[in-house]
Amino acid sequence: MREPTFLILTALATGPRHGYGIIQEVTVLSDRRVTLLPGTLYTALDRLTAQGLVEPDREEVVDGRLRRYYRLTPGGLAALESETARLRQLATAAETRLRALRPRTT
Amino acid sequence: MREPTFLILTALATGPRHGYGIIQEVTVLSDRRVTLLPGTLYTALDRLTAQGLVEPDREEVVDGRLRRYYRLTPGGLAALESETARLRQLATAAETRLRALRPRTT
DNA sequence: TGACCATGTATCGATCACTTATATATATTG
DNA sequence: CAATATATATAAGTGATCGATACATGGTCA
Numbered sequence: 001m002r003e004p005t006f007l008i009l010t011a012l013a014t015g016p017r018h019g020y021g022i023i024q025e026v027t028v029l030s031d032r033r034v035t036l037l038p039g040t041l042y043t044a045l046d047r048l049t050a051q052g053l054v055e056p057d058r059e060e061v062v063d064g065r066l067r068r069y070y071r072l073t074p075g076g077l078a079a080l081e082s083e084t085a086r087l088r089q090l091a092t093a094a095e096t097r098l099r100a101l102r103p104r105t106t
Numbered sequence: 107m108r109e110p111t112f113l114i115l116t117a118l119a120t121g122p123r124h125g126y127g128i129i130q131e132v133t134v135l136s137d138r139r140v141t142l143l144p145g146t147l148y149t150a151l152d153r154l155t156a157q158g159l160v161e162p163d164r165e166e167v168v169d170g171r172l173r174r175y176y177r178l179t180p181g182g183l184a185a186l187e188s189e190t191a192r193l194r195q196l197a198t199a200a201e202t203r204l205r206a207l208r209p210r211t212t
Numbered sequence: 213t214g215a216c217c218a219t220g221t222a223t224c225g226a227t228c229a230c231t232t233a234t235a236t237a238t239a240t241t242g
Numbered sequence: 243c244a245a246t247a248t249a250t251a252t253a254a255g256t257g258a259t260c261g262a263t264a265c266a267t268g269g270t271c272a
Contacts, residue, residue, distance in 0.1 A: 006196065033192070042251060044229080080200065084204065091190055109259095110258080125222095146259055149222090170266085
């Protein structure tokens with residue numbers, strides 16, 4: 001799973017969001033380091049829906065604009081959990097090696 | 107930076123290694139969850155060398171087989187450090203949201 | 213002896229997520 | 243009236259990775 005996909009699933013962890021709302025939430029949760037592009041987001045949502053990790057939630061019209069909401073499926077939640085554990089393990093493994101290399105920087 | 111690349115840089119953090127040694131170290135540091143394929147490894151080493159993140163170290167012949175060693179450059183070390191910090195931040199952001207979702211699982 | 217596996221490096225074609233660019237539409241702000 | 247924010251959508255191109263294959267040596271096992 002690549003980073004934009006991981007960020008989309010994370011943005012949906014706290015509840016259903018529409019596409020543009022996911023883009024904003026990803027900006028926040030990445031500390032403004034990642035701004036999802038529309039091309040990435042909408043193709044990823046289609047792909048994740050086809051994979052069963054995400055599913056349509058509801059549609060709303062706000063100020064004359066359509067909002068299409070998505071939510072995590074149980075499988076999507078499980079995928080996010082295992083991917084998160086994986087990321088943490090990799091970060092920890094790298095940090096261990098970096099600390100061994102620079103003991104005084106600790 | 108994608109995961110195999112991150113793992114290769116991590117494997118080189120503790121000192122120079124040759125290609126096959128990197129594959130083995132990646133298996134260990136990923137808890138056997140990732141087995142680098144030769145195609146990924148050698149093309150990545152060429153690319154990282156061209157990018158200046160990695161450089162040739164030395165060559166040895168052991169049991170009639172050539173070993174080509176690589177080491178991290180200062181730029182490669184910096185890239186690994188910033189990528190590691192980034193991974194940790196993403197993992198933490200996701201964990202925070204997952205814990206909020208399942209308070210009893212803590 | 214012959215097969216198989218581990219070691220070791222290398223390259224090619226295919227895949228696929230992502231980027232870039234573009235399109236369309238409404239509401240708000242200067 | 244132009245620019246920006248909101249909101250979704252798609253097509254072409256890029257590039258790292260995957261999968262397969264190639265070649266060579268050394269050790270093990272039947």
